[in-house]
Amino acid sequence: MLSERRLEVLRAIVQDYVGTEEPVGSKALTERHRLGVSPATVRNDMAALEDEGFIAQPHTSAGRIPTDKGYRLFVDKLAGVKPLSSPERRAIQNFLDGAVDLDDVVGRTVRLLAQLTRQVAVVQYPSLTRSTVRHVELLPLAPARVMLVLITDTGRVEQRMVDCPAPVTEDSLADLRARLNSRVVGRRFADVPQLVQDLPESFEQEDRGTVSTVLATLLETLVEETEERLMIGGTANLTRFVHDFPLTIRPVLEALEEQVVLLKLLGEAKDSGMTVRIGHENAHEGLTATSVVAVGYGSGDEAVAKLGVVGPTRMDYPGTMGAVRAVARYVGQILAES
């Protein structure tokens, strides 16, 4: 195992490199940190750290930079989560209050997170299947056309157009609405399919077609593809690193445009607690130079969705983790209030 001092050297290297964005040498390290030993000793420690694969030098006669493995050790053992300052906390609250609907909440959260971390922010809408049903509405728009509106306890509203096989009367629609709601309100969306399974049978023959069509549409909205939505922001922050990954920016932007990739990325994060994936730990090859910090959020103790940031592996992990966690908590509160 590495000695205490060597870990300290690694921590110093990570901190300096994150700050200066330049390979750090033994002399600079002893000048900027009170390690209590000479550069020569640090050099020996650095050689050892390099043997273990925690740091590397871009070329001979340059300083060292942390490897993915080095960052991993730093995040796991050496760094805590830096709590936000109280002005920052107030700013978060002020910024998130006053959102008029869920789109607004998510939009503000993305901007806030991007601004706080100065990185690319990704916020997932509350998952339908993990939310509970607040109300299901059926609106007759034309004789054989109904709009289905789903409302969750997190404020998410989804609507679908339903083309019925036959004209529907106002009365039978009201009937369906009432019976549907009595079964599903307050239940989790994930349970809805089995809760409504036998519903068509309880209707008159003539309405069964309509009921089945409506239910089919309802179930379709719960399919993963349509139920998962997200918003991203702060992509301009990618350009902050234009000098050290000028062409790496492209695959990242491309990955960010692929909702599938992002959803997978967030999906891989643990449901509870914070997940940090560093460089090559990300499966997607466009993101091997980036790290992802993600955390679940929800109105209660259970996560209904995830949010996080994407940035270069050389990021301020303690600060980023602090901001991500704090924002997730506040968003949870806002959702619980609505």
Next chain:
Amino acid sequence: MLSERRLEVLRAIVQDYVGTEEPVGSKALTERHRLGVSPATVRNDMAALEDEGFIAQPHTSAGRIPTDKGYRLFVDKLAGVKPLSSPERRAIQNFLDGAVDLDDVVGRTVRLLAQLTRQVAVVQYPSLTRSTVRHVELLPLAPARVMLVLITDTGRVEQRMVDCPAPVTEDSLADLRARLNSRVVGRRFADVPQLVQDLPESFEQEDRGTVSTVLATLLETLVEETEERLMIGGTANLTRFVHDFPLTIRPVLEALEEQVVLLKLLGEAKDSGMTVRIGHENAHEGLTATSVVAVGYGSGDEAVAKLGVVGPTRMDYPGTMGAVRAVARYVGQILAES
């Protein structure tokens, strides 16, 4: 006025520069185009074009590149709109069909436009005020809490939570819903404020507070700030020009993140016909190296919103204009069907 041949030279310069991304010289020009004259003659023409401000040279002993004024002349007089190939048309239709709701339509449109033009695509949601009301729904979620849902003929659905001053009965809510809808359904949202102006007066004293609150919320959703929404995509295409504007990419990304800027940009476009704004014609300083091609779209003959692309001034104008126009038409069709 410029002679026919000089215009031809300008056209050739624009085409070559767009293709090669490099300043074009007199010799290369005569080799690649059948101008019927020698390089020396072309040089004289180029000198004249430069005097008039249509082209410029980045430095002595380099070829010429078009100026914003040169592109302007090219777009206005020299270039047509290039119609799409029929496979492209089919691809558009296939891609846009199968959208499940408006979000999906807009999302697909953005991706489609970005892919076709290989540039950044911007699509505005149908404006509320320019759409007509299909239905207004009031859902009781709690004794003194109502969800207001607006549905437009373009398929856009907006919802707002309303906290009422007093508990509302199911009956009075139904009453309000009925009276409200009878007044506004089929009318334009822009006219709604005056249509509902005297509505509270016709209610019992005890319900007036609730009615006013609901109406106030309704009117709030029509305020410009919340009513305008848009989606962008294809930002990864910006990196295609990383070698010729490596740091210019940042202000562009920043501008794209500012919804306000984008809305203003689209707002400046003409309601009917296509608008092309080139380089410095854009007021925003982050966008002086980019051009915007925008066009209105709508389910009928009137535009309900705009869409377009943002790209470098050195873009394929005929192709881009063709793609933008075609996509706008198809989106209009899709909206009309829904």
Next chain:
DNA sequence: TCTGGCACTCGTGCCCGGTGAGTGCCAGGC
């Protein structure tokens, strides 16, 4: 009015040596 010729400009690429940051190693000291 067009053309070929010619001198000139100047950005680009390349080589090259100096500089300095940083390293690895080693002998000596605590």
Next chain:
DNA sequence: GCCTGGCACTCACCGGGCACGAGTGCCAGA
């Protein structure tokens, strides 16, 4: 046994000098 100062070595980076060539403007002649 671990730490330290000293020392030779490596090599990226920087700036100057130089050749090259694309492209131009101008002019005389057709």
